[in-house]
Structure formats: C-alpha cells, structure tokens
Amino acid sequence: MAERPASAEGRKGSGSGASGQEWYRDGLRFECTMCGNCCTGPEGVVWFSREEGRAMAAELGVAESDFYRDFARTVDNRWSLRERELEDGRRDCILLDRASVPGKVVCGVYRARPTQCRTWPFWAENLASRRAWEAAKRRTPCPGMDQGALVPIERIRIQRDSTPE
Numbered sequence: 658m659a660e661r662p663a664s665a666e667g668r669k670g671s672g673s674g675a676s677g678q679e680w681y682r683d684g685l686r687f688e689c690t691m692c693g694n695c696c697t698g699p700e701g702v703v704w705f706s707r708e709e710g711r712a713m714a715a716e717l718g719v720a721e722s723d724f725y726r727d728f729a730r731t732v733d734n735r736w737s738l739r740e741r742e743l744e745d746g747r748r749d750c751i752l753l754d755r756a757s758v759p760g761k762v763v764c765g766v767y768r769a770r771p772t773q774c775r776t777w778p779f780w781a782e783n784l785a786s787r788r789a790w791e792a793a794k795r796r797t798p799c800p801g802m803d804q805g806a807l808v809p810i811e812r813i814r815i816q817r818d819s820t821p822e
C-alpha cells in the first residue's frame with residue numbers, strides 16, 4: 658500500500674508555524690477521484706481497531722474469525738489489513754476492488770473503512786508543512802489533493818487528530 662502513517666516521531670507537530678497558526682488555516686481542497694493510488698504501492702500498513710474489524714467483517718458478511726483469518730495480519734503487535742502482491746510488484750490493500758466499477762478502483766468495505774483510510778490525506782505527517790503536503794501528493798500520487806471542495810480547518814483538525822499513529 659502506498660501510504661502508511663509514519664512513526665510517532667514523524668508525526669509530531671500539527672504544521673503550526675511560529676505564529677501558532679496552521680499553514681492550512683484557510684482550509685484545503687480535496688476530492689477523491691477513486692484512482693486507488695493511496696491503497697496500493699510499496700509495502701504498508703492499514704491499522705484498525707477491534708471495533709473496526711467487527712464493522713468490516715459485518716460489511717463483508719463474514720464471521721469475525723474468518724475476517725481475521727483472511728484479511729488481517731499483525732504488525733508490531735497491532736492489527737493491519739493484509740496486502741495482495743500484483744505482478745508488477747505493487748501491493749494492493751486486500752480490500753481494494755479493481756473489478757466492480759469500470760474505470761474506478763474502489764474500497765470493498767467503503768462504508769466500514771478504518772479511520773486511517775477515512776482521514777487520508779489529512780494525516781499529521783502530511784500536514785506538518787506545505788512541503789510535506791506536496792511531497793505526499795506527488796509520492797502517492799493523489800490527484801484529489803488540492804482539487805474539489807474546500808475542507809475547512811475545523812474538519813481537517815478532527816481528521817488530523819483522529820488518525821492512528
């Protein structure tokens with residue numbers, strides 16, 4: 658998967674300058690184009706809680722034990738979604754669906770997706786500076802960043818502060 662939250666060290670700060678104001682105080686534009694780039698790429702992790710695991714199992718219509726067997730793995734003693742390796746070496750999130758919607762790449766549990774996925778791209782590490790934001794946009798690449806509707810600072814802060822580390 659292309660993106661993963663950085664270590665706690667990498668997530669320090671909220672992108673506030675000396676004035677104490679975030680550089681994105683006027684909000685940021687974001688609109689997902691459903692390209693799937695944030696759910697594929699090099700090896701990564703998608704953390705989820707037990708509650709989120711229950712919700713994803715219910716969304717898939719499988720028993721919780723089957724969900725953990727087929728879709729989950731542990732990394733550093735935490736639960737993460739599994740990955741599926743593509744022929745070109747990229748790794749898709751196991752729940753990424755490239756077949757159901759022509760021309761789109763969608764999440765197989767969209768309504769029950771974990772917080773880490775809901776809060777992209779408003780992660781603290783991406784918001785640490787304008788440069789970090791631009792780097793994440795380029796690296797992913799995420800064509801939805803800086804496009805579409807303006808997301809106000811209040812909503813960005815909520816998403817930033819709820820992303821698991």
Ligand code: SF4
Pocket residue numbers: 688689690691692693694695696777778797798799800801802
């Ligand atoms: S990379 Fe950006 S535009 Fe593409 S699916 Fe992810 S959030 Fe949406």
